[in-house]
Amino acid sequence: MSDIVEIRDLRKTYAGGFEALKGVTLNIHEGEILALLGPNGAGKTTLISTVCGITQASGGSVHVGGFDILEEFRAARSMIGLVPQEIALEPFEKVISTVRFSRGLFGKPRDDARIEAILKKLSLWDKRDNQLKELSGGMKRRVLIAKALAHDPRVLFLDEPTAGVDVELRRDMWETVAELKADGVTIILTTHYIEEAEAIADRVGVIAKGELMLVEDKDDLMRQMGKKQIEVQLSEPLTAIPEALASYALELRGDGCALVYSYDTRAERTGITTLLNDVAAAGLVLRDMQTRQTSLEEIFVDLVAAAEGDAA
């Protein structure tokens, strides 16, 4: 897969001296959905704004479709659509004219059929002649998406598209994002909802304190999450794993007082029953037992805590 967005060592220090991006390097694959997770103030919006030309980087470089965002800004920006985090619309403007305006602003000739298709896709066609101030919050957000799509971008940045959106609309939004992906649009979205990243992303990135802590394939992450561990605590410590249990790939921990067994929760047979039978048959006495699961949430929390520890 080729990379449609290449971000190299991107830095941003705001006028007050605050370092919001501390050298972010990230490649975004063509056609993927990348979810960026991170706590408030992590630098997600700053990252997106810098790529889109709204804020000036203090260092590093960004290429979109191979074009430098500063040297070849026209070619680079023509490929990008942006849906900002904050809803910003001219209150007295009509839905259809604001979407048309966006298309013109990006230098594309007027195309009423295309605008109609976009508005219909986002269930805004009935509202096309309404003034923007007459729309609900969720509708306004969809207008912002329509504006971002009006010039047929190949890369779409969605900054918290589902913040303050009800459950049903969130599902609609996910569907829209999936359809856009099917049309070949590369999508980068930020979110605070881990379920959202799980539901739609191909890859997941975690940002904290202006640093990219992790970018990984969602399925790989899910596999790690699907892993569960059972820890069997013994009343008598062992020096080695008994011959009878050799086939289980067990780990000896806690000075020989605990046996740790990893298994896949989604496998048909987890092997727990036979393991426990064999443990009893080997003459080992159980004192206690517990299971642990790594979730995306846990990975996320750990990473963020690590970042905050570094900063402190």
Added chain:
Amino acid sequence: MNFTAIMAIYKFEMARFFRTLMQSFLSPVLSTSLYFVVFGAAIGSRIDEVEGVSYGAFIVPGLIMLSVMTQAISNASFGIYFPKFIGTIYELLSAPVNFLEIVCGYVGAAATKALFIGLVILVTAHFFVDLEIQHPLAMLAFLVLTCLSFALLGFILGIWAGNFEQLQLVPLMIVTPLVFLGGSFYSISMLPPVWQTVTLFNPVVYLISGFRWSFYGMADVPIGLSLLAIGGFTLACLAVIWWIFRTGWRIRN
């Protein structure tokens, strides 16, 4: 040049103007009529003539300039300040347009509106006094250049302004006094010698003088100087705007 983008911005701005067309049209007609009643009829009846031109006719170029300058400034400054204020400027900044295209769109629209109002006043004045326009082409050129240069100034103001107060204060505190003291309603030669010299530091004097020359062939300062002044002013504004977009001052944080 991305002409489609320029037209998109221009049309978008003009749409705002057409939404309030009645107000855009009525207020200059009304205020001009009032000026004629007060200055032309009441005061003018005591000043009968200025260098061979009836006082009512004499003030017409100044009146037009006064409205055109304030309108161009307020339209352009509001046009760019508003997107900054409500946040829609993100779209301009992320679009494949350069500073010249953004300026052409906004300043072009603001200048068009100001020009429209200037012409409305000219027509309204025509009903009150006998107007002669000796150099119609020069008159139009001065009018258009004034609309453009003051719209450029307004654009700078709109980008600089941090709140609505500043947006309104600058035209009110700086531009209106300069225009009133710039010979809109009197000839410089009517002032005491000291004030004649002081007045020459007011850039607006050169514009009004040139504009009046295109009507009646009389001027306070040589016409060449007037042209130089307006040309220099336009270039200075363009240079400032170019710098603003280069550095991202007050737009790209």
